[in-house]
Amino acid sequence: MTVQADNQRQESPDLADQTCAACGSSNLRFVVNVPQVPAFCNVLLDNAEAAASVRRGDIQLVYCEGCSFLFNGAFDASVLAYSPDYANSLSCSPSFGSFLEETSERLVEKHVLNENTVLELGCGDGDFLTRLCTIGNNRGFGFDPSYFGPTTVDAGNGVTFKDRYYTGDDAVEADLVCSRHVLEHVEEPLEFMQLLAGAASKSRGKLYVEVPNATYMLEKPAIWDLIYEHPGYFTDRALVSVAEKARLSVSESSATFLDQFLYIDADASGSATESHKSKTTSLSRLDQLVSGFRDEVENSVKRWTNEVQRLAVDGKRVVTWGAGSKGVTFLNLVDSSSIEHIVDINPAKHGKFVPGTGQTVVGPEALVEYQPHLVLLMNGAYENEVKEMIRSLNVDATVKVVD
Ligand SMILES: [Zn+2]
Structure with a gap:
């Protein structure tokens, strides 16, 4: 392709x-x-x-x-139908776990969440919500149609999970409302932001929203972040804009997780302040980035296709690391027919096949026998973690971050 x-x-x-x-x-x-x-x-x-x-x-x-x-x-939307097979949790990774822990700690401290109530829309496996409840001894409510764990978890003052969408009729008075990596999946982001604002306004009005960072995608450029599952991509300016359109006042907007994610802290309590847009990337800069993005996409695909073909001709064994969306997109956009395996630390993915291109997912220990020459790492955030793992397995491979 x-x-x-x-x-x-x-x-x-x-x-x-x-x-x-x-x-x-x-x-x-x-x-x-x-x-x-x-x-x-x-x-x-x-x-x-x-x-x-x-x-x-x-x-x-x-x-x-x-x-x-x-x-x-x-x-x-009809091309997509979510199922329990949907496995986008990154929580297996220690680096990602630390990120969730730091974010939870920041929010508990900022909003003085102690013996309070936290609501999360799109809670995934519940990891983040459970951390928020444990750290601040809070009570949690998580909604997500793809949730398939126990309905209650004994953490903090107790966490309750519902395997369905939250509706405005759900009477949860939460001191903090969170939504991580949901907004980019919805076709009507303004409506969803209004739902979040409504949920937050039932109590203290505090809101935390996190999405993939499209400003980073344009700037880096991180072309492997283009995936069909995302109808929308938020630059910092767009995230603040849609929040303000939903009558939220944004107190903080920032990039996080090595700039790959973007978050806002917002308030639905009606205390209107001046627009936060002036604190985001300028329109002229975004205009420039958008203008150059098409060439960046086309050049990256060509460059990596050539590189992977050259390695194959030289008889080098190459694996990619990270069977998440970046890795799957890379294998599908680049001619990757010479690559046999993709490595992932999540045991639930082992033995499975990559959509489209069909590489098999293996665990890091499989590299002991396979002995690749090159490991193409899809996310630089895990570089130290992956290098350490490869060293400990006595695998003599070069690790290269795919940029
Ligand atoms: Zn617009």
């Missing part, structure tokens, strides 16, 4: 009938087309045939000049 090469670039699509779901503007600009990517990057398959025949969809990245939101203009 390839992104259009220079001589066969697609014409910019007609965006006349589209509007921005975050602000309603029709002032839109086409950025890049990435056709026929697997619909799910986070659902691994049981066999090679199933991996080859996964559903696919197009990513047609569009930029809103009104609020700096990016979205997939070709997104079709």
Whole structure:
């Protein structure tokens, strides 16, 4: 699968009938087309045939000049159907665990959460919520249709999980409302932000929202962050903008987790302050980044395809590390037919197959026998952790971060 090469670039699509779901503007600009990517990057398959025949969809990245939101203009929700197989938890990694712990500690301290109530919309496996409750001896309520653990967990003053969506009718008066990595999955981000604001306003009005950082994706550029599961991509300016449109006042917006994530602390209590937008990336800078992104995507795909082919010709064994969305996107955009395995520390993924390209997922210990020459690490945040693991296994491989 390839992104259009220079001589066969697609014409910019007609965006006349589209509007921005975050602000309603029709002032839109086409950025890049990435056709026929697997619909799910986070659902691994049981066999090679199933991996080859996964559903696919197009990513047609569009930029809103009104609020700096990016979205997939070709997104079709019917291509996606969430199931319990959906495994996007990164909590297996010690680096990621530390990040969740630090974030929980910061929030408990900032909002003086002690013997209080915390609500999380889209709680995933409940790890973050459980930490918030444990640290501050709080009571927690988590909602997520993909949740499949016990309905109550004995942490802090007790955590209750519901395997469904939160609705405005759920009477939870929470001192803090959280939502991590949900907003980029919804087609109507303004509506979801309004739901969060409504949930927060039932009590103290405090809100924490975290998403992947699209400003980082443009700046780095981190093209492997383009995935079909995300109809939306938030620059810092877009996240603040949609929050303010939902009548929230933003007190803090910042990049975190080595700039890969973006968060806001916001308040729904109606104490309107001046707009926080002036503290985000300037419109002119975003304009410049968006203008160059199409070339960045096309050049990265070409460069890595050439590199992987050259290594194969030289007889070098290459594995990628991290069977999450970045790794799956990389294997699908680059010609990766010479790569046999992708490594992941999560045992639940071992023996499974990568959607689209069909590499098998193995644990780090499999490298002892395979002895790769090169490990392509999909996320630089785990560089030290992975190098340490490879050393301890006596595997003599170079680790290279895919940028
Ligand atoms: Zn917009």
